[in-house]
Amino acid sequence: MSAPSQARPVRVARRDADAVGRRTAWNALFIAPYMLAFLVLLVVPLGLGMWLSFQDYDMLAGYGGPVGWENYERLLGDRIFLGSVRNTIWFVIISVPAFVGLGLFLALLLNDDSRKSSFFRSIFFGSSVLSVTIVTLVWRLVYMPDRGLLQNIAGMFGLTAPNFMTTEALALPGIAIVTVWWIIGLPMMLFLAALQQIPKEVYEAAALDNASRWRVLVSITLPAIRRTIVLVAVIEVILQFQLFGQANLITNGGPNNASRPIVMFIYEAGFRDWMLGYAAAASQILFVLMLGAAMLQMWIGRQKDGG
Amino acid sequence: MVLGRGVKKLDLVDMLLLAALVGLAIVWVAPIVWVIGLAFKPNDVLMRTTGGIFAPPFTGKNFRDILATSAVFGWMLNSFIVAIGQTFLTLAISTLAGYGFARTDFPGKRIAFILVIAGLAVPEQAIIVPLHTMFAEAHLHNTYFGLIAPRLAFPFGVFLMYQYFKGVPREIEEAAMLDNASRLKIFFRVVLPLTVPAQATLGIYTFLHAWNEYFWPLVSATKPEMYTLTIGLAATQTNFAQTEGIGFLMAQAVFAGLPILILYLFFQRHIVTAVAGGAGK
Amino acid sequence: MAGISLHNVGKSYGSVEVIPDLSMEIISGEFLVFLGPSGCGKSTLLRMIAGLEELSNGEILIDGTRVDALPPGQRGVAMVFQHYALYPHMTVRDNMAFGLRNIGMSAGEIDRKIADAARILEMDHLLARKPSQLSGGQRQRVAIGRAIVKEPKAFLFDEPLSNLDAALRSRTRIELARLHQQVKATMIFVTHDQVEAMTMASRIAIMNQGRIEQVGTPLEVYRRPRTRFVAGFIGTPAMNILTVRLLGEDKGGAVVALPGGQRVETRVPISGLASSATLELGVRAEHVTTGGGIDGRAEVVERLGDRTFVYARLPDGALVVYEDAGDSTVSVGDPVALGFNPAQVHLFDSAGIGHHAA
Numbered sequence A: 001m002s003a004p005s006q007a008r009p010v011r012v013a014r015r016d017a018d019a020v021g022r023r024t025a026w027n028a029l030f031i032a033p034y035m036l037a038f039l040v041l042l043v044v045p046l047g048l049g050m051w052l053s054f055q056d057y058d059m060l061a062g063y064g065g066p067v068g069w070e071n072y073e074r075l076l077g078d079r080i081f082l083g084s085v086r087n088t089i090w091f092v093i094i095s096v097p098a099f100v101g102l103g104l105f106l107a108l109l110l111n112d113d114s115r116k117s118s119f120f121r122s123i124f125f126g127s128s129v130l131s132v133t134i135v136t137l138v139w140r141l142v143y144m145p146d147r148g149l150l151q152n153i154a155g156m157f158g159l160t161a162p163n164f165m166t167t168e169a170l171a172l173p174g175i176a177i178v179t180v181w182w183i184i185g186l187p188m189m190l191f192l193a194a195l196q197q198i199p200k201e202v203y204e205a206a207a208l209d210n211a212s213r214w215r216v217l218v219s220i221t222l223p224a225i226r227r228t229i230v231l232v233a234v235i236e237v238i239l240q241f242q243l244f245g246q247a248n249l250i251t252n253g254g255p256n257n258a259s260r261p262i263v264m265f266i267y268e269a270g271f272r273d274w275m276l277g278y279a280a281a282a283s284q285i286l287f288v289l290m291l292g293a294a295m296l297q298m299w300i301g302r303q304k305d306g307g
Numbered sequence B: 001m002v003l004g005r006g007v008k009k010l011d012l013v014d015m016l017l018l019a020a021l022v023g024l025a026i027v028w029v030a031p032i033v034w035v036i037g038l039a040f041k042p043n044d045v046l047m048r049t050t051g052g053i054f055a056p057p058f059t060g061k062n063f064r065d066i067l068a069t070s071a072v073f074g075w076m077l078n079s080f081i082v083a084i085g086q087t088f089l090t091l092a093i094s095t096l097a098g099y100g101f102a103r104t105d106f107p108g109k110r111i112a113f114i115l116v117i118a119g120l121a122v123p124e125q126a127i128i129v130p131l132h133t134m135f136a137e138a139h140l141h142n143t144y145f146g147l148i149a150p151r152l153a154f155p156f157g158v159f160l161m162y163q164y165f166k167g168v169p170r171e172i173e174e175a176a177m178l179d180n181a182s183r184l185k186i187f188f189r190v191v192l193p194l195t196v197p198a199q200a201t202l203g204i205y206t207f208l209h210a211w212n213e214y215f216w217p218l219v220s221a222t223k224p225e226m227y228t229l230t231i232g233l234a235a236t237q238t239n240f241a242q243t244e245g246i247g248f249l250m251a252q253a254v255f256a257g258l259p260i261l262i263l264y265l266f267f268q269r270h271i272v273t274a275v276a277g278g279a280g281k
Numbered sequence C: 001m002a003g004i005s006l007h008n009v010g011k012s013y014g015s016v017e018v019i020p021d022l023s024m025e026i027i028s029g030e031f032l033v034f035l036g037p038s039g040c041g042k043s044t045l046l047r048m049i050a051g052l053e054e055l056s057n058g059e060i061l062i063d064g065t066r067v068d069a070l071p072p073g074q075r076g077v078a079m080v081f082q083h084y085a086l087y088p089h090m091t092v093r094d095n096m097a098f099g100l101r102n103i104g105m106s107a108g109e110i111d112r113k114i115a116d117a118a119r120i121l122e123m124d125h126l127l128a129r130k131p132s133q134l135s136g137g138q139r140q141r142v143a144i145g146r147a148i149v150k151e152p153k154a155f156l157f158d159e160p161l162s163n164l165d166a167a168l169r170s171r172t173r174i175e176l177a178r179l180h181q182q183v184k185a186t187m188i189f190v191t192h193d194q195v196e197a198m199t200m201a202s203r204i205a206i207m208n209q210g211r212i213e214q215v216g217t218p219l220e221v222y223r224r225p226r227t228r229f230v231a232g233f234i235g236t237p238a239m240n241i242l243t244v245r246l247l248g249e250d251k252g253g254a255v256v257a258l259p260g261g262q263r264v265e266t267r268v269p270i271s272g273l274a275s276s277a278t279l280e281l282g283v284r285a286e287h288v289t290t291g292g293g294i295d296g297r298a299e300v301v302e303r304l305g306d307r308t309f310v311y312a313r314l315p316d317g318a319l320v321v322y323e324d325a326g327d328s329t330v331s332v333g334d335p336v337a338l339g340f341n342p343a344q345v346h347l348f349d350s351a352g353i354g355h356h357a358a
């Protein structure tokens, strides 16, 4: 433990300009390409969209200057828009439980390494890789009133199949069925991943305790994947709020606007009627609704956490 | 077998569950089998009835018609260009940015990161109207760049790579520093090779997303020769079953779905983990 | 080979001061072990020497050249990490070659160096493997090999043995000691394990809360612990520490009394002790004798075969461990009478500083 020797001349090695591992502005180059895309293609349009929503901007009639909250006020009085909000929320309400319930059911049944399970997993996941246009093409044929698959099957029993595409009350449920058929693979896989995380010992202990299968499910499996259930529900709410392609292609929003979702409203307002300010305002409302729904769910999930 | 692992005896409940599983599987497979069947039927027969698809007459005409007349080849090529371009660019910028955020330090990093994380909450629909206007001003519609670029802004890939880099032991990079490797060399020679699994996940996820993307191409690619497969098929659907016949439409669907289904069968394992892992983050 | 000087080195993370002010000279060619409980700042210190952490204060010199502003690669040191930090995607050979290629060494020379290192570490047959195909012990060797080929001025080891099982750990200790003889480089080794420190070190620097408590050869720190902390940290079982009262002086040594009143003679010079508010007596198990005037009762008997440790409870409640023969007949509950070897008794004043027999 000697004191620093002042007497001895000390050669000082020079430090490189950019020594690795140190804070330097050069490192910002790593994020520069992405930040450029992020700012130009996300932040700017987001700001522009908010600005637009307060403008009278109609591509056909031209720019009419700022109008304050008028676009929002008009939307709240627009029967079609309000209908699309109602449709979207209704669609979320019927489809999300189906995704969570069926996804969990399939995951529970297919959670092992057997060939049989892997075969079924491939089937239920496979449809997810198809694009929405192929899926709707297939399902329009299934739903086709006179010659559809559904009618063919119903006809064998001398029945008439319900017409999902032209009955107001059935349009959204019909689209929900298509959507579940299309992308049940994602929730199933998320649940499977969560189930794999449960240690085997827990089940062995339960077996030693003579727990019935139902008890094991209710008191071990479900509590263990509670977080995933909330996660899947949140993901599905966010995804299903964005319903567009299926509704656009299967029913085109009909019959009588019964299946027109918000995104389709935005599409029509913005890209058919070219009312940009109006469409932008609808976008902001969708954004807020989605954020609100996701937060509400996470909040509910947390409440259960505590209790 | 089911619900609780470790219970082996096949009882009534098991059989009911198995029946439900098989029933569901049939619901999943039947429409596809049926559609494939339709694709091989003559259009005039289908005008009358779609029953008895497994009985003759069969025909390959629908597929020959696709090869001869349909624009589906061009659309498929467009889809490939867009999906591959988007995948490649997403991987490149996400990996760089993920590394920058996870492992380097620079002035302004915190605020940039908070911004990017907040960006995760922004849905495509919230920005699509102004984005479309911007691209129109810049004359980018009906170009490949115009189809590829918007997705690059979404932070999901950056976030995924960031998470991954956080999990790579810092000591490995420190060892490389002691081995006299420059920052760039560390990134390319030491760190990048370790990220292959994450790259595969993000790559597959991005590719599938791009391949199936609907809304943006619908409003950006308005010229038929710039349609992607998804949009091209959507366009043919609007005059559904009238002009060209069910058999031809179904042949188109089969033809369009085939490449991605084949990819799926080949890369099933990776696709499944990619999608599940990607969404789980 | 190089000497390393640490001058007033300090490190803070924000407001947390991990190393306040540390100075010491590491002698060229020695095997210096930094020993201390986990969290005391050993890794931080080592990483500052390596250049992986910046200094908040002070300077570091290697061979008289200031290096604290140099990037890690240019300091001429090699480091072996606790979790090895091998490059997982490179073969063993490439792991070792990476650093040499980075400084532009010719392929022939790289091959020769790797061959030499592989011979020393007996791992020729592993060169084509990837780290994932190696056992923990083999990875350890590769990590050492990667350091050797660089022929560094100093080797830095950060708890490199803590991930090995007991048998492998003791074998690797011997190999490291042998390696030190062979390459004759300065080696700095960080550990919380006193056995590693005692068996390998030329000198041990005992650290506590970012400060160096004592620097000395293994026997010095064992026999003449500079502080109460060192006394308690070195040696198994830990040194007995008893609160005592100063009675006076006899034959040039302090005489103290245990709480129960028993008189204990020591050879510790009394100068400097009288002013201390409190006093503690330290004595190792092997310096507690049977047949003295301190009565107790055996509470735990640990038989190790070659010797026996007996934990005896004194009437005042203190527990004293002493070493007995392997075939000791003491059993739990037996009364024992103990004495302390006056020449081997240490006294610690209220500042924690140790006073020893002259």
Ligand SMILES: Nc1ncnc2c1ncn2[C@@H]1O[C@H](COP(=O)(O)OP(=O)(O)O)[C@@H](O)[C@H]1O
Binding pocket: C013, C016, C018, C036, C037, C038, C039, C040, C041, C042, C043, C044, C045
């Ligand atoms: N990056 C850091 N930020 C804040 N505190 C740290 C950091 N690294 C280490 N520390 C703290 O410094 C102290 C010493 O750590 P370390 O040198 O790793 O201890 P040792 O190697 O002796 O176990 C610990 O209390 C640790 O919590």
Ligand SMILES: [Mg+2]
Binding pocket: C039, C042, C043, C044, C159
């Ligand atoms: Mg440490």
